[in-house]
Amino acid sequence: MKEVIVIADSRDSQVKAFVKIGGNELYKVLFRKNYKIPKSYMQWRELAALISSQAPLFNNAALDLAHKFTAHRIALWVVKDAPIYCLDNQFFQQFQQTDIGDKNLIFKDLFSQIPLYSMMLLLPTKTLVSPDGGYVDFLNIHCSHIRHPERSEGKKYGISVHFLKHEHDMSLHFGCVDTKGTIWFSGWGINEDDGVIHQRPISYGIAKVGKKDNDFIRELQSLTMQCLMFLTFEKLETEHITFKETINKTGFSNLKESKEKCLYPRWLRDTKNHLPQVRHLKENSSHASPSPHWRRGHWRRSAVGKGRVDRRWNWIKPAFVVGDF
Known part of the structure; x- marks a missing residue:
């Protein structure tokens, strides 16, 4: 897969420039998947362009580790044809007001029961603000196991992603690019025998990490863990978003679903007790x-x-x- 690197002052301008030059072959493939996403979330045209521009970069020696790891996990999402989840706004608020508790005990149970290993999580737009003033509207999440490298490698759509061997039995990583173009990446390691979380207090990027950055990363960590906890412990089956939930309810929108082939993300919400x-x-x-x-x-x-x-x-x-x- 050929790399296309666009230098711009924000994620939006970078995506627009990428699309203007025709993107790359991966973008053409992903765009044809034609995901229909609710209007209050990042739309597929932008997400497909961002994924396509980032995924081939994990072997780029000029990038820092945070960017390379983020690109590697995004590439895994691509080759695994992994799902997209939209986090309901009510759930987002409730997760923000929930304490996790004993992380070590939770992690041990989480990794032994987790139902999926790669996912793209879409957050309500213009809701979660990073310290640089950008919005975080998606998180790419990946769980890897040292004895199951097949879960973290693959070849598809012109991308060949290799397994990155890690120090501990299992690793959980999340990464994203906020609307300012800033890369946010973090994760944990865990060994199955003791369930203790291992996290090195270092920055994988070239930028200096301050207190506000660390606080924000902890917020992203809590959000990531709780989404996986809900999928693992509370609700194994999730419903797909419907066509009616993806259309603009005001104005003169076409209320009839097109016959063209399309895909829909899944909801991350409680359908029985939504309020x-x-x-x-x-x-x-x-x-x-x-x-x-x-x-x-x-x-x-x-x-x-x-x-x-x-x-x-x-x-x-x-x-x-x-x-x-």
Whole structure:
């Protein structure tokens, strides 16, 4: 796959310049997949161009490790024909108000049960702001296992992606390019015998990482982990986005689905209980009613099954607390 590198002052201008010159062969292949995505998320034309411009760069010696690792994981998503998920805005807010808890214990169970190894997660646009002022509207997530290199290698669409051997038994990485063009990449390593998380306090990029950057990376880490936890422990089956959810509901949009072949992402949301819980404080409470606020959620490991010897992770969702006057 031939590399096409476009230098621009933002992701948008880079994508537009890439499309203007005709992109590359991978872009033509991906564009024909014709994903239909809800309007409040990054659209397929832009996402396909970004993926196509980044995926071939993982062997480029001129790039820093953060960029090369991000490109490598994006390339794996391509060759594995991995799924796209759209994170529902309500869920996004609830994940932000949830504490993970014992990461070591969760990680050990997560990696033994995880139902997928590569995914593209789309976030509601103009919602998550990075320290450089750009928006993060997607995360590419990949889990690899040292004894299953076939999950992290492949050849398709003119791209040949090799397995990157890592120090620990398993690794989880996420990466993205925000709308300013900044690369954000991080991850963890874990060994199966102890379940302890290993993370080196270093930057893979050439830019100096400050406190705000570290805080933002931790926010992305929490979001990544909770999405995987929900898919693993709460809901193995997810519904596909429908045509009606991808059209503009205002104006004179064509409400009839086209007969041309297209694909739809999957929702990451709770279809049974979609609305967040709202708790009302009683007027005769003995203390002053606080301003509306979130009561934080958490993940709990409960005893289940015959004799209650098995363990299962449950998400105790956050509640939005308001005064009741």
